[in-house]
Amino acid sequence: MLREAIYHRPKNNWSYAYDRETVHVRLRTKRDDVAQVTLIYGDKYNWHVVGSQSSEMKVFAKDNLFDYWQAAVKPTFRRLKYGFKLQSGKETLWMNEQGIHEKEPENIYIYYEYPFLNPADVFEPPAWVKDAIFYQIFPERFAKGDPAIDPENVETWGGKPTPSNFFGGDLQGVIDHLDHLEKLGINAIYFNPLFEAPTNHKYDTIDYLKVDPHFGTNEKLKELVKECHSRGIKVLLDAVFNxxxxxxxxxxxxxxxxxxxxxxxxxxxxxxxxxxxxxxxxxxxxxxxxxxxxLNTENGEVKEHLLEVARYWIEEIGVDGWRLDVANEVDHQFWRQFRDVVKKANPDAYILGEIWHDSQPWLGGDQFDAVMNYPLTEAMLDYAVRGTRDGRQFADLVGYLNAAYPQQATEASFNLLGSHDTPRLLTLSKGDKRRMKLATAIQFTLSGTPCIYYGDEVGLTGEQDPGCRKCMEWDETKQDQELFRFFAELVKLRKDHRALRDGSFEVLQSEEGSKSLAYAREADGEKFIIALNASKRKATVAIPVEKDTDFQVVLGEG
Amino acid sequence: MLREAIYHRPKNNWSYAYDRETVHVRLRTKRDDVAQVTLIYGDKYNWHVVGSQSSEMKVFAKDNLFDYWQAAVKPTFRRLKYGFKLQSGKETLWMNEQGIHEKEPENIYIYYEYPFLNPADVFEPPAWVKDAIFYQIFPERFAKGDPAIDPENVETWGGKPTPSNFFGGDLQGVIDHLDHLEKLGINAIYFNPLFEAPTNHKYDTIDYLKVDPHFGTNEKLKELVKECHSRGIKVLLDAVFNxxxxxxxxxxxxxxxxxxxxxxxxxxxxxxxxxxxxxxxxxxxxxxxxxxxxLNTENGEVKEHLLEVARYWIEEIGVDGWRLDVANEVDHQFWRQFRDVVKKANPDAYILGEIWHDSQPWLGGDQFDAVMNYPLTEAMLDYAVRGTRDGRQFADLVGYLNAAYPQQATEASFNLLGSHDTPRLLTLSKGDKRRMKLATAIQFTLSGTPCIYYGDEVGLTGEQDPGCRKCMEWDETKQDQELFRFFAELVKLRKDHRALRDGSFEVLQSEEGSKSLAYAREADGEKFIIALNASKRKATVAIPVEKDTDFQVVLGEG
Incomplete structure (x- = not known):
């Protein structure tokens, strides 16, 4: 067994409370190098009396270099002392805080510790998030409902977007088109900034406590939120606090x-x-x-102001959470206070950070509930759209990400294929709807909440900003209805089957050099097999199944 | 180069702000496997314009499996995007957040990030801690100053300690013997619990806001603190909040x-x-x-009470910090609030956690300043006293610990060779003062603040509790004066030379199977070479030095 590959360090993504009773413990070994890993554990204060217990660990993820093992245990007295036993062929190793040993250590004091499962430390994203399907709205470009509040020099709906022009999208427009969203089936909206600001994107706030007059009023937003809630749709706002x-x-x-x-x-x-x-x-x-x-988020007055903003929109207007712009450049101390204020205003509010890179320092339960999962975005696009990543490389990346965070972070992560900051999916797909659908099918069958960027569902195209911020197409004859039905079908499938939301995840086939990929999601006695082919040629995937299994094709095209 | 051995993950001990200008970046590779590592870095927002910079990394620590590399950089705009270039022979590899590459990646977005150096996130233990030399007092057994407040059934000073008997040590006794501590040269006292409690150890608090009546009054403690401060001695209390x-x-x-x-x-x-x-x-x-x-430290009233306790003794009585009993079993949220309260009361207060195992989750700057460094305790004892660890194994453990925490945590760590919870050093040394001195010499020449357990300096012996809690010997004819002079000499040496406190650390010799060990500490143009021999036989250590170097033997015995 390759000793240098074996890794564990208590807390973070390696040992954490999954809920108020359960601790997940993980270990990394070299890929395909170790046959069996056993977690040996007990309570440090009665180990000498009652002895230890053991639990077989399972490989729950793989990446290009490593296998990741996991076991879930429920320590009776919430204290966990533990070590690992690794076996391969005739070799047996023990690992604990003092490293790797060839004999079973007698001294339990050198075992690892998860000292106490305190409820306050449990990382608990809101339960609704893993069932959510988001729809992102760039408000200036989604729909125009009230021409009376148009900006000066407003241009005709559907014109060419530039970095600085306006088309008059507003909140009334969103209210007017909630039927479209209900028909699509989404149950959460993420709004780009709504607060008063001079630009069309509104990332340059003038007043954090006021809806931009060209969008409407605070009262109008309250009406929109109420209307959304009555349709079972949550509302997430953009907090530009950096x-x-x-x-x-x-x-x-x-x-x-x-x-x-x-x-x-x-x-x-x-x-x-x-x-x-x-x-x-x-x-x-x-x-x-x-x-x-x-902003100097260490200044007491600034903190007070921004925390009041955080509270106000949740408590007074009823929004269901915040997406945090440039979240990684703001100090952790501020985000910890922010979380306290937000969760006090509504324990069920969702806190989503915009972070494009490794985000573990924000996902310990004290700051964010999730981050925008851009590494997955890139991998989905590389595999399904760009063709620059094979099935094995894609599966490796998914494995790496699943191992990089606590499971509840993966379940609540925000999975997107495009946004106001990227070229549109159909454009990246060079107009090939099959590639677009392939990517979207992946997005909807992995853990984490999928987000549809407004208009993708009806075939909107657009290059990098400003192209990707064009006006929504409301002429039904110009909307791609077939695409819309595909999106609606995927949304329904995911909503109807828990297996696709927080079911187990297992890679069934991923070979180097092959564009084929198959994985399974399973929960509640249902198993979904997702078999994908990103190649231009037909491919066959062999999936081992038990005899007498009932099959049903729920979605697919040749 | 062994790819599975290469490790980096942003933040924690791998990339962190050392001060308000400097970020330390570290990388792990297989021991003796990589010839050169270069940090490539820049600002993500102007990299495309001004390009990247590079900095050669140095191996700053080694353990049995790995080399640990470090570079310190001062990013102009406090934002750091970075990756690594590794070279060995003809092989060159690049490493960034997407893994290991054989060609230099063109896309900088996949580089690692230390997104912004926010002052609020800088982990800054009080500056005085790395210059401190602590003395631990178990108050019931240190000195008797006021017989009028003796407990009932008090026994004669110097009798056999049992788990439940009393000898009448008190605060007046400590005041009366501050001359002894000043002569020894220490500049900080850590007191075991002083608050009202029925037992002799007082870890079972009745009243957190009241000095135990058998020790004195709150006013008496205030007098003691004042007297200590006038002699340049800090005072640390024991917070039993678990x-x-x-x-x-x-x-x-x-x-x-x-x-x-x-x-x-x-x-x-x-x-x-x-x-x-x-x-x-x-x-x-x-x-x-x-x-x-x-205690349920998530309950609002409990929190309020304990945080008031934390504030009271610092603000009203003037103590300089807290040692936190069973710190790892209390929730992190509580400790974050505790830190806020303590640092608000006195930004220079020291927060020291009792944690016996890997402590990184508490040493991120938001909770503790340091922990009791028990893993080092065991290593020093194994090498110098028990003879169960050779020079190489000792050096490996020191390297492992130095790599496991941010440098400022190592500088502020609390290094002890014994306490009220362990057998005494002289007893572990089976009365062999040479072994005791060897261990103490190591303790005083490593980074981190050394702590002397009361009485060790005059030759007190004692097995595990209750033996290690015997009465202090105040009869000078029964005190080991030669030992006292040795301790006082070490104390003075450390206080006089910054090199021994926060100087650089380099292992000069550590061979498998050899009981010899040599390392160097250097700062301010002074270099100390510490050459140790834990064997019973004479040993020779060859140290490469530059020509015309001036030597001076500052401490040693044959």
Whole structure:
């Protein structure tokens, strides 16, 4: 057994409370190197009296280099002391906190510890999230309901989107088209920013407590939320707390008064006055964007203001959670306080971080419920759309991600195939609907909540921003109805079968160099086999099944 | 290069802010397998314009299987995107968040991120800690100053300690003997619990806001703290927050009234009434000890009470920090709030957790400043005293620990060779003072604050509790004065030379099977070479030095 490959470190994704009774323990070994791993465990205070217990671990994930093993145990007194026994052929090794041993260690003090399963430390995303199917709305471009509040210079609906033009989408428009969403079957909406801001994307907030007047009013949003709730649809808002907009009044004050402004400490100023030198602002900003000054979330007043914002929209307007823009650049301390405030306002609120990379430091139960799963996005696109990743490479990436986070984070993760920040799926697919459907079928049959980017379901196309932010197509004759039916069918399938939401996941076939891929999801006595072929040629997948199994093809095309 | 051995994961001990400007980045490779590792880094928002920078990484630690590499970088705009280039012979590999590559990746989005160096997230133990030398006092047994407050049935000073007897040690006794501590040179005291409790060890608190009447009064403690501070000595108290004592009034109330008690939720009751069945209490306790019921630190009132305790002794009495008993069994959420309260009361207060095992989950800057470094204790004893670990095995363990935590945690760690919970050092050494001195010399020449257990410095002996809790010897003719001078010399050496406190650490010699060991500490142009021999035979150690180096033997015996 390759000793250098064997890895475990208590807590994080390696040993964690899955719920208030159960601890998951994981171990990593070299791929296909170890035949059997046994978890040896007990209570450190009575081990010497009652001895230890053991549990066979199972390989629950694989990536290109490693196997990942897991066992679930329910320690009677919520304390867990544990070690591992590894076997391969005639070789047996024991592993604990002092490393790898060739004999069973007698001293239990050198075993690992999950010291106590305290409920406060259990990472519990809202239960509804793993059953949710999201729909992302870029409000300026979804639907126009109230021409009276159009911005100046509004252009004709359906025109060419530019970084700065307006088409007059608003909240009334969303209310007017909830039937479309209900027909599609989604049960949650993620809105790009709704608060007052000068741009069409509104990531440069002027007033965090006010719906942009071109979208409507706070009351209108409340009406929308109520209407959504009556249809069983949750509403998620975008919290842009990393930076304000350049017209945020405190920022304007610092710009005018410099160090003498009472808001001087609200931002990260390297040097007064606030200006741009050789393209670099004299203050921290999102990227080097002068109109997006980074907020000092360590300042007491800033914290108080933003936390009041977090509370207000949940408690007063009724929204069901927050998507956090540029979440990784804000301090962890702020997010911990944010979570306290949000969960106090509504314990069932969902906190979703925008993080494009490895996110474990935010997924310990003290900060976010989930992150936007961009690594999976890329893998789905590489496999199904770009053809740059084979079945084995795709399965490896899914295995790696499943092992990288606690199971409940995987179940609540936000799985997307495109957004306002990427080219549209159909465009990436070069108009090939089969590739688009392949990717979407994967998205809907993996753990984590899928999100449909507005318009993808009716065949909208568009390159990278601004192309991907074009107006929604409401002329039914111009909508791709066949595509819509495919999306609606997938939505229904997922909603009807728990196996596709939080069922077990097993890779059945994934071979190097092959574009075929098959995996199974199972729960409640139902098993789904998802067999995919990203190649242009026909392929055959052999799936071992038990005799007398009943089969039913629920979705598929040749 | 062995790919399975290569490990990095952002944050924790792998990439962290060392101070408000500097990020340490680390990588693990198989021992002696890789010739060169280069950190490639830049700002993700201007990488495409200004390109990347690079920094050669150095092996800063080794253990039995791995080399650990580190580089320190100061990102201009506090954002760090990075990857690794590894070289060995003709082989070159690149590593980033998507794994190991044989060609340099063009896409920087798959590089690792340390997204933003926010000051609030910097783990900053108090600066004084790495310069501190602690002295642990078990108050019932250190010195008797006020016979008027003796417990009933007090026994004659110096008698045989039992689990339940009393000798009348008190705070006045400590005040009376501060000259001894000043002569020894220590500059910090860690007190075992001082609060009202029925036992001699006082880990079963009755009143968290009151000094035990047999020790003195709150005012007397304030006087002691003042006197200590005037001599440059800090004072650390023991916070027993995991459990209360069986005579804690809220617990007595629940015992009497069961589920109807207004304190019913202050504890973790599995089943009413509170009783012991087959040796197991019907409520959670420390171990299975009925007289130490576990406190429900998620209950708002319990939290409020304990946080008030945390504040009171720091703000009102002036103590300099807390040692946290059974710290790992209390929820992380509580400790985060505890840190907020303590640091608000005194930003320079030290928070030290009692954790016997891997402690990374508590050392992220949001909870503790340090933990009691028991893994090092065992290694020092194995090498110097028990002879069960050779020089190489000792060096490997030190390397492993240095790599397991951020550098500032290592610098602030609490390094002990014995305590009220272990046999005394001289007893473990079977009376062989040379072994005791060898262990102590190591303790004083590694990073982390050393702690002397009261009486070790004058030759006190004692087996595991209760033997190790015997009365301090104040008869100078019975004190081992030669040992005292050795301790005082080590204390002075460490205090006089920064190299021994937070200087660099390098293993110069550590061979398998050899009891010899040599390492160097260096800072401020001074270099200390510590050459040790744990064997009974003479040994020679060859140390490469530059020509014309000035040598001075500062401590040693043949």
């Amino acid at each position: 930076h304000s907009g350049g017209r945020f009044p405190p920022f304007l004050d610092v710009k005018e008064k410099g160090a003498n402004s009472r808001y001087a400490d609200w931002f990260h100023v390297r040097e007064f006055p606030l200006e741009v030198r050789d393209g670099v602002p004299t203050y921290d900003a999102f990227a080097f964007e002068p109109h997006m000054p980074k | 459990h209360s004592g069986g005579r804690f009034p809220p617990f007595l109330d629940v015992k009497e009234k069961g589920a109807n008690s207004r304190y019913a939720d202050w504890f973790h009751v599995r089943e009413f009434p509170l009783e012991v069945r087959d040796g197991v209490p019907t409520y959670d306790a420390f171990a299975f000890e009925p007289h130490m019921p576990k």
